[in-house]
Amino acid sequence: MAQNDDPAGTVSRRDFIKTVGATSVAAGVLAPAAPVTAQGPAALGPGPVPVNLTINGRARTLQIEPRVTLLDAVRDHANLTGNKRVCDRGTCGACTMIVDGRTVYSCSTLAIDVQGSRIRTVDGLANGDDLHPVQEAFCAADGMMCGFCTPGFVMATVALLEKYPKPTIAQARRELDGNVCRCGTFNRVFEAALSAGGVNRG
């Protein structure tokens, strides 16, 4: 891990990632442009290209390679680190974001492929210290142990309540099926999801 490379402990993991991001942007300036296809739109990359994303209502232009996932773009380039990178294979759900109203695995989505979409991350839920009702419900129900899966579960629950304002347990189980809690806190997650019903806000 990054922090082990810094014996004095003066560089945080997040700062390290920012540095890496800046380096890849600088390298991109020198990267040759890919040849243009005979017809149709030009190929972008493989070096960094401007990618326009609307994240939590704010337009951002990131200079990133086409291979950068939405998750890595949001965490490492837009500095919104609420959603977690866990399996990075579309299996665990910790990276769950809401794109155009529906949950997606941001680790399995290219950032460049969701330009023009409305992207919501867990970072955009709270109003300062004022938590979103779903976040409040997770706290009240003690719906987490280690907490690493929680951002994904919170986003999946927000989507659940937008689809079913007063969900049944069966609806909650089905809509949260794409998220895994390895501590096994599922019952309290469901409790939180059901108790947050009817008090949803954007």
Added chain:
Amino acid sequence: MKAFAYVNPSNESDALAALRSGGIVRPLGGGQDLLARLKDYLDEPDRLVSVKGALNREAAATGDGGLRIGAAMRLFEVAEHPEILKRYPALAEAASTVGSPQIRHQGTVGGNLNQRPRCWYFRQEEFVCFKKGGNRCFAADGENQYHSIFGNDGPSKIVHPSSLAVPLVAYGARFRLASASGEREVAAADYFTLPSMQTVQKENVLADDELLTHVILPAPGNVRSGHYEVRFKESRDWPMAFATVVLAMNGPSIDSARVVLGAVAPVPWRAEDAERVLRGRLLDDAAADVAGEAAVRGAKPLAQNAYKIRITRTAVKRAVLAAAGRSV
């Protein structure tokens, strides 16, 4: 993953031209399978062509009473589409159980049909199997509990991973394939290929510069259909064995039947013996029993998957009962 260039065409002909733009080029649909393969270095394309904006996303009635589904339609849209639910319910049901909500929101019809196998040896970069240009199938005498019990005489013991492929073969669907030099239509049943040493690196007849653009379903006629998936757990996973049955009815009797099995062979597997025993029978409990028995006749399990014979028999039996309108 290796760095790649990205093209985002807005129509089919630009997408097809981009597939021929040199180097290794892959179409990107929902990306739920492709991105994982790229991260694991199972595929290292020079360029991705995003086809979601280029291909059709609708289900439209055809002139002869069938339905034409664009390959960019998302799986959740298939599961919720009123016409599909009404006329091709086994297809809607199969789509509704693929992966998780997140995967169904992103995953497309084309991507589901063209995803690569889930074999754990195939998915590990270190195992260079026949499918990756190597000289063996590690599942043949390895950990093969999730591998094939039919069609496994060839070099690869995979099972085909697509859930939609099975009901599509059962309903007699055809696929429209297009390239920059023309288009063709292939029956779903002929699209998927059993592995031979010549074809083992692919699971279907799609060429590298072709796109599967549409799925064309014939008018269902007077049919009853049923679909049943046997799963290890109630939550998200690939089914261990599943079946779709489509029965053309003549009053209470079965005129003809299509019985197709999933997760048991390298292709969606037609259970022709089961189709034969159903012909002319009343659609009742006894029909379900004999169809289940006949469907597993000739199965050749590997060392660790004989259990699949039993659950396949159950899947067929329950699919027939579901077609009869019974809750299973």
